[in-house]
Amino acid sequence: MDFSSKILENAVNEVSRLPGIGKRTALRLVLHLLKQPKENTAYLSEALLHLRNDVKNCEKCFNISDTDLCDICNNVKRNPEIVCVVEDIRDVMAIEGTSQFNGLYHVLGGKISPIEGIGPQNLQIESLVKKIAEGEIKELIFALSSTMEGDTTNFYIYKQIEKFEIITSTIARGIAVGDELEFADEVTLGRSIVNRIPFTQSLRA
Amino acid sequence: MDFSSKILENAVNEVSRLPGIGKRTALRLVLHLLKQPKENTAYLSEALLHLRNDVKNCEKCFNISDTDLCDICNNVKRNPEIVCVVEDIRDVMAIEGTSQFNGLYHVLGGKISPIEGIGPQNLQIESLVKKIAEGEIKELIFALSSTMEGDTTNFYIYKQIEKFEIITSTIARGIAVGDELEFADEVTLGRSIVNRIPFTQSLRA
Structure with missing residues (x-):
């Protein structure tokens, strides 16, 4: 991609480092920001910096x-x-x-x-x-x-x-609720038979 | 979605304002940033702010x-x-x-x-x-x-x-180079016939 602006190219490169976002998507996203009021970009940058610098992990469960x-x-x-x-x-x-x-x-x-x-x-x-x-x-x-x-x-x-x-x-690993048996994979179906539960127990959840 | 952190929720909300990015994707992106060094988020925020505030439109062509x-x-x-x-x-x-x-x-x-x-x-x-x-x-x-x-x-x-x-x-509107005629839509194919060009001209491009 040939960019007419180094600033634009830099922004596209930074955004495309995010997982699952390629250069074309990154370009679409930053051009969207350019069409929006300046505050929107300021809020976004601020929110990301705030998150990265100030968020904690719970001391007990690390959530x-x-x-x-x-x-x-x-x-x-x-x-x-x-x-x-x-x-x-x-x-x-x-x-x-x-x-x-x-x-x-x-x-x-x-x-x-x-x-x-x-x-x-x-x-x-x-x-x-x-x-x-x-x-x-x-x-x-x-x-x-x-x-x-x-x-x-x-x-x-x-x-x-x-x-x-x-x-x-x-x-428990097994057939998802609402799934048809015929489309389940063999490993999951096999496990769901081996690890079967009392029918009365299945009525509870 | 129930978030355990307001800061996280705010970041996810801001990212999910971008076109084509839903809450789940936004969460995946910000959790990725949290796993990366702090500089990466700083570079990203900086690049977006720099773009939004400093990029210009060409006075002549508005590129x-x-x-x-x-x-x-x-x-x-x-x-x-x-x-x-x-x-x-x-x-x-x-x-x-x-x-x-x-x-x-x-x-x-x-x-x-x-x-x-x-x-x-x-x-x-x-x-x-x-x-x-x-x-x-x-x-x-x-x-x-x-x-x-x-x-x-x-x-x-x-x-x-x-x-x-x-x-x-x-x-010119017409059949894309490499396309099979049978799969072309009727409007495009019709236009390509009406707007046909001299064969010798087609050899040039």
Whole structure:
């Protein structure tokens, strides 16, 4: 791409560093900003800088938070004995959306992925083991993505904590609600048969 | 979406104002920034502010430029007697990419679109008519999108300038190079037959 302006080229380059945004999309976005009032760009820049410089991670669960302890960890109505291990804040938001979980979270900040250079030391695993060693947690629910990296991370954490007397569980894998059996993949369908549950239990959720 | 942080929510809201970016994509983008060094966000914000506050429009063709006159208008090797009317800077970049045009441009800044509230007074049409009245231009090439808005804009400009003695032309509509006839739409194919050109001329480009 040949730009008529270095300033424009620089802005397009910066925007196209964002994941999933190519040069053409970046150009479309910055030209949109140019057509909008100057305040809009100021608000956007301000919001991004404010986020990057001032947002915190909850000291307890490492969720993104404006305060030292996040609203979930601060909520006395929640059960601190059950902790759900998730990859990032989007998973917290997804599970909170179900209104089916009343415990606390532990946000790892990613999955173990040698290809991307992410090892256990880059994730909040040590802090999780420490929390469990302190003895307040009775059940740990693994809720990572069902991928090779997710399974590896689950297993790594499990090995670190199997010496402690806590219940470990993992969220159910199976046929999504509303899905037709014939279109389900074999692995998922197979797991859903092996891990079948009492029919009466299925009536509850 | 329920956010655990107001700062995060604000950043997601600002990013999701960009065209084609929903809340989920915005969240993915800002979480990416949070995982990157702080400088990256600073560079991005800086580049956007710099663009919005400091970029200019070329005084002659209204292309985006760092200087009062853009590189194209400033280039003495280009023919100022032929002017190509385009919608925005992306079209300039596209035509420049072909290396088939050696004249100057006139960037309208959009198309007449009553639905979007864009009238002739919002576009660089008056300045184009003035340029033509001054007599330097011999040929005007319309190169707007082949849509109702594009055709309306072409016709509006044509009506304004038909009293001047200049050649007006429009870029050829036809079957794209490499396309199979059987898949072409009827209107395009019809136009390509009506506006057929001497075979020897087709050998030149």
